[in-house]
Amino acid sequence: MNIIFDFDGTIAKSTQYHRVGWEQAIKELGLKKELSQLLPYEENLKERFDSYRRIKKGFLDDDVDYGIASVYFGLTDKELLARKIMDLKESLTIASILKEDISQTLKTLGFNFIEAVNSLKSKNNSISIVSSSRETIVSSYLHKCGLLDLFDYIWGEESLTDETGTLHDKPHSYFKAVLTKTNYPMNVYIGDNDSIDKEFAEACGGKFMYVDKDTDFLDLIKNIKQ
Numbered sequence: 001m002n003i004i005f006d007f008d009g010t011i012a013k014s015t016q017y018h019r020v021g022w023e024q025a026i027k028e029l030g031l032k033k034e035l036s037q038l039l040p041y042e043e044n045l046k047e048r049f050d051s052y053r054r055i056k057k058g059f060l061d062d063d064v065d066y067g068i069a070s071v072y073f074g075l076t077d078k079e080l081l082a083r084k085i086m087d088l089k090e091s092l093t094i095a096s097i098l099k100e101d102i103s104q105t106l107k108t109l110g111f112n113f114i115e116a117v118n119s120l121k122s123k124n125n126s127i128s129i130v131s132s133s134r135e136t137i138v139s140s141y142l143h144k145c146g147l148l149d150l151f152d153y154i155w156g157e158e159s160l161t162d163e164t165g166t167l168h169d170k171p172h173s174y175f176k177a178v179l180t181k182t183n184y185p186m187n188v189y190i191g192d193n194d195s196i197d198k199e200f201a202e203a204c205g206g207k208f209m210y211v212d213k214d215t216d217f218l219d220l221i222k223n224i225k226q
Helices: 017-029 054-062 064-075 078-101 102-106 113-122 133-147 174-179 196-203 217-221
Strands: 004-005 126-130 153-155 188-191 207-210
Touching: 017 064, 017 078, 054 064, 054 078, 054 113, 064 078, 078 133, 102 133, 113 126, 133 153, 174 196, 188 196, 196 207
Parallel strands: 004 126, 004 188, 126 153, 188 207
Antiparallel strands: none
């Protein structure tokens, strides 16, 4: 059985790392606005704060901000600038994860998550991650927690992007086509958004299981029929 997890808000309470990455990116670029002005709160993006659409609008629609970013990166194309801003935020997010004391990082893991994953693996289940966050961020977090080797694959933004560079974010069914090329069909998808994640699971032919900040993962996996 292939059990796939969402990352942000499911495996990890990762908002703090994304926020640090964005705040440091704003400081590095020399922008004078607050994060809440550049990337206003949107419920479905509460953990990551980002999308190319939002970055182009928040960072680049203002002539002053666009000019600052353009000079910093030596670019004028808004699409390329948005990607460069994302790359900068990515590197700063990873740095914030890796420099944190491990005892603090482990506190951001879901309750009994490590025990639950080890239990699932002991029963020969495949354990994977599909997230809209970048694979490098997810992998860095798991590496820091000593969990990276437990996962059969980690597919993030990079794998949800097609050959034309278009990102097919959840709940788009694009990932179902990716899955058909592997030996890992989605049996169960575990996520924290009972709208988008549920629709994504259904689009990929999997069963959806909902978690929140108080979920005990050992209790949750008891409901997975082997």
